Amino acid sequence: MGGQKVRRLPLRRRLRLREKIYGGYYGVFVRMLKEEGENWDVFRVARGEFPADDEIDEYDGFVITGSCNDAHGNDLWICKLLALLKRLDAMKKKVLGVCFGHQILGRALGGKIGRARAGWDIGITKVHLHPSQIFTSLKMPDVLSVIECHRDEVWELPPKAEVLAWSNKTGVEMFKYGDHIMGIQGHPEYTKDILLHLIDRLFNRNLIEESIAEEAKTKLEASEPDKEAWKKLCTGFLKGRL
DSSP states (O other): OOOOOOOOOOHHHHHHHHHHHHOHHHHHHHHHHOOTTOOOOOOOGGGTOOOOTTTGGGOSEEEEOOOSSOTTOOOHHHHHHHHHHHHHHHTTOEEEEETHHHHHHHHHTTOEEEEOTTOOEEEEEEEEEOOOHHHHHHTOOSEEEEEEEESEEEEEOOTTEEEEEEOSSOSOSEEEETTTEEEESSBTTOOHHHHHHHHHHHHHTTSSOHHHHHHHHHHHTTOOOOHHHHHHHHHHHHTTOO
16 A cells, blocks of 8 residues: 655754744744733743843733753752742732743742652643632633643642642642742643654653653553643633633
8 A cells, every 4th residue: 555755854954843833932822822912022031031120010920931941950040030930929920830930930939849759751641630719710620631741840839839730740730829820830832743842852862761752652642632721721810810
């Protein structure tokens, strides 16, 4: 039986194609969260880009995205980000943290973070939701599937934080602090295509073994993330609709 051959693109070429399609990491978040009439700005904090002190109050909320850096590191920009997050907490600004953002928020609030005790979590994970008014108002099911790609985690949150969700690998999959801060360990913004690219990149950089990469790709074929439910949750939190 005849078939069409598939030409595999070099990793850098595939990266450029994905940046063109998705508009980079910033574009992925904007596509999920931005609504009509809103203005969004991007600050690449790992490159030293931060909002000016007199600009912060002009923003209704902030999203701290994922990163290839460790949230438990002490680079100058990470220390500066921690100081900014503490200020945003004091100002009661809405802040949503995803993956690295989730972890750095946990650290900024006084919690403990570090390498995940169960190792890498890559693929689509079932996240179990604790009873909460947030989920009740949105009529959420007890379990949501989300794309994960992390090897760090929040070990312990400060007493005032509320754990909203957990999984078999991660005890703090989601948390909230007051009514203005929320962290999500998974990636509601990711597509399967984006994760497949990340798996290749992690393997090519010798950060994961081939067996882990192949297992993650196989599991991706068996399930789908609940993207619309996560979008509703994230936008509802940021826009004060919960």
